[in-house]
Amino acid sequence: MSALHAAPTDTFGIQQPVAATQGPKYVREDSAATDSDGSIEQIREEVEYEEGDAQDKEDVDESVKEDMRKLEDTFPGISDRFRLLNRIGEGTFSTVYKAEDLLYDHYENDWDTFQDNHTDSWTDQPSKRRRVEGDNGRSIPVKRRKPRFVALKKIYVTSSPHRIQNELELLHDLRGCRSVCPLITAFRYQDQVVAVLPFFPHTDFRIQYRTFLVADMRHYFRSLFTALHSVHKHNILHRDIKPTRANRAGTRGFRAPEVLFKCTSQTTKIDMWSAGVILLTLLGRRFPFFNSADDVDAMIEMASIFGTRRMKAAAAMHGQIFETNIPTIGEKGYSWEKLVKWASCVEELTESEKQATRLLAGLMELDPYKRLSAKEALQHEFFTDPIDHDVEWGGDPDDSADTGEEDEDKDDGEADENGSLGPGDIFSSKYNY
Template sequence: MGEVPPEVVEEMQELATAVPGLKTRYKLLDKIGEGTFSSVYKAEDLTGSVIKSFSRHFWDSGNRQERRYVALKRIYVTSSPNRIYNELNLLYMLCGSTRVAPLCDALRHHDQVIAVLPWYRHEEFRNFYRDLPIKGIKKYLSELLQALSFVHSKGIIHRDIKPTNFLYNPQFGRGVLVDFGLAEMESDSKSETRHGKEMRTSENYCPCKGEQSSQGQTQVYPGNHPHHKGKQTSAMPSAAHSIVDLTKGYPKHETRRNKRANRAGTRGFRAPEVLMKCSNQSTKIDIWSVGVILLSFLARRFPMFQSLDDTDSLLELCCVFGTKKMRKCASLHGLGFDVSGLEGISEDGYKGGLAEFIQQLLHGEVEAGTFPSYSIAFETYEFLVNRSTGESIAPSVEFQVAYNYSQHDLKKYHDEVWSDHYWCLEVLDQCLTLDPHKRSTADELLSSTFFNELVDSDCTEENDDEDDVLIIEN
């Protein structure tokens, strides 16, 4: 651990003094995170009570000292009481899975609220997403989907699935879902168990459509709105860079009542139904976010989408899926959708689908020489080239030399990798389905052929929480 900055030391001392009993139970060590509504500190459990009660949630790294560390989440007083209660209550409900960070302890003094969770040694997503091989991606997704399977089984929508909220250790092959600050219970009307899977066959079904029979047309035209000048979308090819000057998609004198819906989430990871203000959002919005993470892995690009508002976010999706599919998606939610005069946006998007989109992004990096010759990204690129041309591509000699494979072993490895890519793209398509009613659930994705080799080893979720004991002190 490096030297802690003086301002952080002062901040931790202030916190320890502000909450009676805190410094007798926890020793603050460092500040490890900060968000809009909270700060997170690494601390030592001085009494060992948290470790004892929640031992199965702490990863065994072989370092006994690390098992004494916890994370203290200081929730800012600017958070509403309902928001604080909601997060703590949901964390308490979710203590039965080792892939979800449990609420181990909680302290409150006046307006100071602190949640105590396990500390996990993990790697920053930016440090490994460009180098993780396909089997590593498979393990990452398996861990994330198992966490979501458990969360969704409790009727909870996380709403903020993104790499920083899924702490993953590539060395251990373990991950844990954190930060339920935006999470909410899924209402009965949203639950697929109530509507049944037959709703997936309905071309124009969404309960939000019946709430307002006429929402009018959302129109997007080229303009000179100052907010959009000079901005480029990170994942869009150069042909789409003309999409920078846009007016907001609302008539100047609108008299109809605006659509209201929960739009909470992180830009770039929000599902189409969130962007279109669907009031019937479900756990499927989390699955879309999983798809965006997978897209970043395969294209070796992060962030994938980063527009600043809903209009631009919809345009980014138009670049990939085309206006025809986006109009159909809008119609599902009782909306019109019209995009006019924007270069780089076509009716059909990428005709080869997401696979062609990824191939074009990788091709740009290959041409620019940004990947080293031994980069694992070439496996994905060669598979996609072969997929689009139908030609057979032999394993690269450079890869054989770099990893000391025999010709037989290399051929076997090559076949496995290409098979994994085939099924991985199927999972990607199932995640990034515009219609939420046809989008797969976490359980359905885990039953995909892509995860078959992991089923016997680790796809069984634990639900034994008999020895998880929570003590909340006031």
């Protein structure tokens, strides 16, 4: 994320390095810093943890285990507070691990949206690690604590101190904002910085995107736009909205046209374009939808959809010139509805899909000034007056969804006079120049 304004330098103080013999100091939002000392062992011994259960369910590669051991060895005290279970993400600036919070019950956890589901937090089953005998010699069940998971984000030392501080300050400022992942705490040892965030169970988007119904999309994007509305109100640009983590900020295929045209006055609307690409991916059942290797290819892909006329106008808006001699790229481009039908290989869209496509048109608008904001998107009919007409992908819409009238020729974004082309023709044309 990046801010449109300079972040204050005194909002979130990062701990100063401490000697290795003393151990790192940890900062919680609700408590003072505490040293890594014997008191932690005393706290841990108060309860019996379901240690095996948490680890046995994780299928962890040996290289990942070695990576986690390295973090534990080089960051004194981290294993006293967290049990690393798996590596769940890797990017340009950080690696994210799933971990069990061993001291969860000793802090206020107002960040935990799943607290209501933790009422049965203790079990009376016999412990896997030890059994306690009573006076009569019989085994007494030992209460065990159900694991609480968090995400540990290890920020690489190659990141500048200012960038790390800026990220933590922004996350701190966004605490309490709806649908925004809160910063639980952060701590540092020498040049290593680890941020602690909530862990959310999830299915890999690359597996799940084919199964999304429109109702699922509505729930997904209501949360996303709610979060972006809060983020944008703080004058913050996320700059890397995408459905799954990748190794590059501003990931290819999700960059807005003003980013490709090197516009120097980018706004929060670049995030809304990226959200539109996610919606296009879900409606078109294609991931990734765009496959450009560089910015030039990305502009050719856009031109295949929007046509040369609109691309030239968009370029001129940012002081640039767009030209192409690729014969398969027409002047007018295509309507979003036709494109979604081609991509998803259906003859007709349901009424709910058509409604979602109308939202898509507002998100993937070349002119950032006409593109929907997060607040405007939440006021779209897709959310305020939803059409309940959903079918699983591969099914046929009911006859009631088809008006029987072919009115696509009236669309501004209709295909050029060369006739209809399939999606393969659109997206393979970029290789012909």
